[in-house]
Amino acid sequence: MTLLRTGSMFTAVLVAVIAAMVSILSGLAICETLRHSAGLHTAREVVGWWPLLIYGPWMVASLSILRSALHQRRALHSWSIVLLFSTLATLLCVAQAPRTIAAGTSSALPAVAALACFQQLVRQITLTRPPRNAAPRHRNPPASALGRTTAVGRSPDGVPAGYSMPEKRAARSPSGSHRYRYGA
Incomplete structure (x- = not known):
């Protein structure tokens, strides 16, 4: 392995670790806000699981995107699910925040940061795996x-x-x- 290839792989692994940390920390940061947003209209037993209803589909679609990236395939459907649930998490958090610009921005930041880090992780995976020389379809x-x-x-x-x-x-x-x- 050349120094360039080794540096590239190290950077990709570092991006993966940072993206995982940001995703976990953003989930922890907005967990209570998501529980509170569900608490008014939802049974008490379900309220504890409410963040999983937002981040569960996000995580499943994210894993599908990672798998597609490793196989050099497109994952448009999975990306739409990730965007939908990131938007839902952001909107629910902003709705619970005080009506100031700083509070709205800081409440939207965790979900947006997790999405941005995940997108960069996918870019790193697609960059570290050179494209296959596929035969023409027809x-x-x-x-x-x-x-x-x-x-x-x-x-x-x-x-x-x-x-x-x-x-x-x-x-x-x-x-x-x-x-x-x-x-x-």
């Missing part, structure tokens, strides 16, 4: 598989050379991609 079949000996170049209408007239008349796909229907 490949033209080799000329030999189609019974052709020449499939080089394209005619003026955009159809690959070496195809019969009925195949040239076959329409492109509605998406306009380079996939053709053969034998139409």
Whole structure:
């Protein structure tokens, strides 16, 4: 391992530790506020679990995002859940704060800080894992598989050379991609 790679991995681990600490501390900081926001309209047995109803889906979606990042996949649905529950936590905390700018800002800070640290953690994971050289999703079949000996170049209408007239008349796909229907 080179010094650059070692430094990069060390930084990613450090970001992971800091993000975990900030998330735990922000959960502890707003735990009582979330309990208080539920206390007025909720049974006493449920009030103690109320923060879990906010941070449970947040944590599950966060783990899904981390897994997707490790597999170099997108996690749009999970990100929307994280954003939704971060917004809910922020709004519930701001609603319980005194009506001053400083109090509203300080009550919103823990949830926003946890979200920001988590996003940076995901960025570190995607940066430390270089992208795979994935094969293209759609490949033209080799000329030999189609019974052709020449499939080089394209005619003026955009159809690959070496195809019969009925195949040239076959329409492109509605998406306009380079996939053709053969034998139409």
